Amino acid sequence: MPSIEDLATRLSQALPPQVGPIRDELHANFRAILQSQLARLDLVPREEFEAAREMLAHSRRKLDAMEQRLAALEAERKA
Incomplete structure (x- = not known):
């Protein structure tokens, strides 16, 4: 099972090349969103x-x- 970091990396790598300069910021945002949404699940x-x-x-x-x-x-x- 992929980790949150792996998922955030895959999402940021799937972005078009035009967003290259903000890729790191988007990666951090993806990771934060994934963590917050997974925390809301009753796991x-x-x-x-x-x-x-x-x-x-x-x-x-x-x-x-x-x-x-x-x-x-x-x-x-x-x-």
Whole structure:
């Protein structure tokens, strides 16, 4: 995944040659805009996401086991 600096560099390099004298200023502006817009997003670090995903998978396994146990108890009760 490209960094903010990489994205700002790509944007400034994509500008036409006529803006050459202000390219550095535009690069700084691109970087500032990207940082401010990304800060507004509700993002979580990858580590937090992975931890939440593992916790959800663990809860799902426990729920499946409980459902099986309940089904077995209900079958016993009917017999």
